[in-house]
Amino acid sequence: MKTAPSPAAATFDTRCANAVELSGVTFGYDRRTILKGIDMTIPRGKVVAIMGGSGCGKTTILRLIGGSLRPRSGRIVVAGQSVPQLDRDGLYALRRRIGMLFQFGALFTDLTVFENVAFPMREHTDLPDEAIRDLVLMKLNAVGLRGAAQLKPAELSGGMGRRVALARAVALDPMLVMYDEPFAGLDPISLGVVGQLIRRMNDALGITSIVVTHDVYESLKIVDHLYFVSEGRIVAGGTPDEVRASSDPFVRQFLDGAPDGPVPFHYAARPLEQEFVRAR
Amino acid sequence: MNRATIDLWVGVFVLIGIGALIFLSLRVGNLLTTSNAPGYRLEARFDNVAGLKPRAPVKAAGVVVGRVERIVLDPQTYEASVTMRIDQGFQFTRDTIASVLTSGLLGEVYIGLDAGGDSQMLADGGRIAKTQSALVIEKLIGQFMLDRASAAPDK
Amino acid sequence: MPAERVVRGVRKVGATTLAILQRLGFATRFFAAVVWHSPQAFRRLQLTLREIYFAGVLSLVIILVSGMFVGMVLALQGYDVLNRYGANDSLGILVALSLVRELGPVVAGLLFASRAGSAITAEIGLMKATDQLAAMEMMAVDPLARVVAPRFWGGIVSMPLLAALFSTLGVFGAWLVGVKLIGLDNGAFWGNMQAAVDFREDIVNGFIKSVVFGVIVSLIAVFEGYDAKPTAEGVSSATTRTVVESALTILAADFVLTVFMFRGVGV
Known part of the structure; x- marks a missing residue:
């Protein structure tokens, strides 16, 4: 699936073994401090989970990596680039290589499933309509929803919506995909399906995945490494086996x-x- | 809602919208009749123009031939100097009489032009020499009373 | 302690003033940002056409029907008054001037704010509440260019056309009542109207008003949507604010514009 040409592709993908590195990252709003020094490395090609209770700053970490928030201090390096120092164009170039699945999907409600997945392609590539059509149907096929292409997001179940959002997140073959609570509010079957898709997409496309979740059992099944965050700090971490034995x-x-x-x-x-x- | 349908509807909307603007300009307003038409200016002086306003019509034989453009008071003579814009195509003789008239009892005030028999025509910036001022109803009544008063003893 | 209460009251006035100023400043910067991002919206005209459809075409029914009824009522009421002075023939003037100068732009603006403005706010607010705007930004697509600017321009294009249609249907409604129902002379109706309504003074000024109201409503609508609290209550209160703020701003702006436009006419 070497498609979707991106001008920025050449600048990434080389050298660094770690897709994402955070060191000494602090962040807060006004007087409230949310992150108090986060160190984290996410190796290329791995699926890493960030776990923690509600409101402990997990999602904030994703927003910092994506550059929508700037840290008070510390280094955030994604694919060899220091995110806080990027200007708008640099940030947007980087974001084309990052897919993100938002909590509850964040599908565009006025577009069909097909158009949702086609959205990043239409915005960032000059591919002809037929090529986009083939690509979109391929992505949708990968998440098992080729048949739902013409439905509106409102007609999908929670799990299906999450799968469409997943297809959209990987539409431009990113090097990094971030998942914000991909399992929230799903029934056990959908939950298993989404979990397996995250793993399969990661391995098939050679991407790096960060999963923010509080669903510890599903995570243990699919991830390579876990970080536990509490009150703005990383309090524990390890491989699934280490965590189980911890x-x-x-x-x-x-x-x-x-x-x-x-x-x-x-x-x-x-x-x-x-x-x-x-x-x- | 596909693209062709949206295009069609937006097209229809824009067309009838522009149609409405044209209707307002031509049928409700008077775009064709005066403002845009080329014209020339004439001036006339009146002792009294009571009630005449800028943009009031200028009529000859009841036909609108132009509009009042400006009304100012001449500080020397204390006369009202009225500048009119007459549509190109209407020519008036030098001995034309301009009068301040009212359509109906309470209607709008306008300027009436009565052409004379002179062979010379007024040119741009020309001045109408013969004018007749507005009839002021209070003055008329006052005049009437005076006449009656002075006529009464003779009876 | 009364003195303390006074101080507290004054402080409250101060805080409110500062909050309003801050919001105005934010709105101004937002306006500049939207205009700055507009060329991108124009380059992909299809996006703006879509918004003209939602703002303009979908407002057609309410605008046409309201315009017609307003014209018909104006004709009935106007006839009643004019008849007392034997000035029936001026009905066309009365109706046309009221519609073209005031009622067309203002009432169409108010209707537009409640029909299209509120929908724009709700749509953008909902996109914000469901993370769609954030998702767009994470896909390296600027929501100001992709979502806000097309809606802003769609509103600005639609509003003057809707106001013109409102006035036209109003004149038509008045003609129906005045000429067809009451039996006034058709020639006098149109003739007097044409003699009294000036293209530049009345039609153009009315058009300018409707453009200004279009900018006002569109800006308020997109701003309130973009600024809405990302919750259900946040979106619904933003929608209400759009309608209230639009109505007040339209009426205030109408007064200011009227002072400037019709100063010296008829005085």
Whole structure:
């Protein structure tokens, strides 16, 4: 599938063994600090999961890699380029080589499934209509939805929508695909299908994948490496086997779904006695 | 909604929209009759133009032949100087009489031109010498009362 | 403590003023950005044509029907008043001047804001709430050029045409009532109208008004959509704001324009 010519292709794809490198990345809005020093390497060709509870800054990491947010400090290198230092044109050139699957797909509701997948091709290539048609149907076939090409996104189930978004994310044969909660709100069957597709796409197209999720069991089945993020820091990591065998309390709490542990049940508050003495 | 349908509808929309603009310009407005037509200017002086406004029609024998362009007061003579724009194609003799008239009792005020028998025609920037001012109803009534008053003792 | 309350009140006024100014500044920068990205929208005319379809063609029914009824009502009411002074023949003037100078641009603008403006806001707001704009940006496609600019220009193109259609149908409605129903003289209706309505003073000025209102409504609509909070309530309140802000701005701008345009006429 060596198609979709991109002018930027030559500048990437060479030398560096790591698709993405983050070192000492901090980020925050105003007074609220979200990331407090993230170090992470994502090797070329691997599927890496970033796990953590809701609101711990997982999605923020993706936005930093994609360049929609700028870090307060630290280095973010994607395919040998320092993302925070790119200007608009450089950033857009880089983004053509990055696919992203948003939470709940973010399909364009006014376009058909076919046009959704064709969108990046129409925007960034001068391919004739027949070539785009063939390419789109190939991508849709890869996710098993060639027959749904003429449906509108509103007519798709959650899992099908996610698969279409996946086909759109890989439309331009990117070198890196980022998945933001690809499993959220899916039934077990769709969840398995999407998980397998992520793995298969990664290996068949030779891309690198970053999966942000809190679904630990599905991730363990498909990824090469996991990072656990909590309160703006990476608290644990390892291969699926290492994670399964881990005795780290945070990893254990995450795997076992215990309500209390390193992630406390109670939101930070004054001691209970004090609260009631005051109330009286 | 495919592309051809959208193109068709947008085409229809733009065409009838432009059609409406043309209708407003030609049928409602007076684009063809005056503003755009080439013309020349004439001037006339009146003692009183009460109620005459810029853009008021200039009529000859009831036909609109032009429009009032400007009304100013001559500071020396205290006369109203009215500049009219007359459409090309209408020529008026030098002894034309210009009058400030009213259509109906409450209608609009306009300027009436009555051509005379002179063989010379007025040229651009020419001045109509003979004018008749607006009838001011208060003055008319006052005049009428005076006449009655002065006529009464004779009876 | 009353003094404290006064201070608090003043502070509130200050904070509100600053917030409004900040928003205005943001809107101005947004406007500049949209204009800056417009050439890209023009290069792919199909996108703008599509938005003319949604903003203009889909507003046709409400504009045509409303224009017709407004004209018919104007004729009935106008006849009632003019008849008392024996000035029936001026009905055409009354109707045409009201429509072309004021009602056409203003009422069409208000209808356009509630029909097309609100739809534009809701559409862009929904695209934002469902991450479609972010997705576009991640695909290296600028949403300002791809989504906002075509809608902005579609609105600007549609609005003057809709206003002209509104006035035309209004005149037609008045003709139906005045000439066909009441039985005024057809010649006097059109003749007096043509003698009194000036192309430059009335038609062109009315057209300019409708263009200005088109810019106002389109800008407010795309801005509110782009600026909406990415939630369901955010989108719905942005839609409401579009209609309210458009209506107020149209009426205020109408006053200002009228002062400048018709100054010295008839005075």
